[in-house]
Amino acid sequence: MTKESKKIKIYLADDDEEDRILFSDALAELPINCEIYNFRDGIYLVGRLVVKETPLPDIIFLDINMPLMDGADCLAKIRETERISSIPVIIYSTSFEKKEVGKYREMGANCYLKKPSSFNQLKTLLYKCIKTYTYDNRNLTAGNFIIHV
Numbered sequence: 768m769t770k771e772s773k774k775i776k777i778y779l780a781d782d783d784e785e786d787r788i789l790f791s792d793a794l795a796e797l798p799i800n801c802e803i804y805n806f807r808d809g810i811y812l813v814g815r816l817v818v819k820e821t822p823l824p825d826i827i828f829l830d831i832n833m834p835l836m837d838g839a840d841c842l843a844k845i846r847e848t849e850r851i852s853s854i855p856v857i858i859y860s861t862s863f864e865k866k867e868v869g870k871y872r873e874m875g876a877n878c879y880l881k882k883p884s885s886f887n888q889l890k891t892l893l894y895k896c897i898k899t900y901t902y903d904n905r906n907l908t909a910g911n912f913i914i915h916v
Contacts, residue, residue: 775801775901776822780812780841781830781859786882790828790859793889799897809836813844816851823854825901828880831860831867839874846875855900 777794781787787805794803804824806812812829813836815821827845831838838858846852855877858868863881871879880896883889 773800773901775799775826775897776804776824777801777826777828777897778804778806778812778815778824779828779859780806780809780833780838781828782807782833783830786830789886789889790893793886793893796890797894797897799894801897808833809838809841809844812836813841816845816854817848819850823851825855826897827854827856828859828896829856829876831858831862831871839870842871842874842876857896857900 779787779790781790784807787807791803791805794801804815806815809829812827816823829838829841833841836844838860842856842858845854845856856875858871858876858879859882860879861882868879877900878896880892883892
């Protein structure tokens with residue numbers, strides 16, 4: 768398998784360092800040419816996104832439960848800021864309640880990815896999300912809002 772040629776810029780906001788490392792390790796094993804930028808909470812993520820000189824990411828993975836600025840507040844800020852409002856945002860969380868999933872869909876998340884229990888599942892799901900929202904021109908249908916194994 769060869770890496771895709773287009774370089775994808777990915778932002779991940781997650782307060783759990785082990786989850787950030789696992790995510791980065793999974794990306795490194797995929798046939799995707801990408802750069803990963805990690806943020807430990809929404810404050811740092813939004814701070815980076817609103818700086819006009821910062822090149823924008825192709826896709827954002829956003830944990831829900833973070834200190835300082837949680838995923839809901841971060842998503843709201845992204846969607847209300849014109850410069851960054853169209854960036855695909857994937858909610859990336861261990862939490863998986865129907866009511867919560869619906870809330871994030873209504874708030875403008877593009878997809879909800881439940882953190883899988885295995886490394887291989889993580890690789891498979893990340894590949895599917897990234898291909899869908901970058902190489903495949905963001906063609907995910909409404910029926911595929913939730914991605915899990």
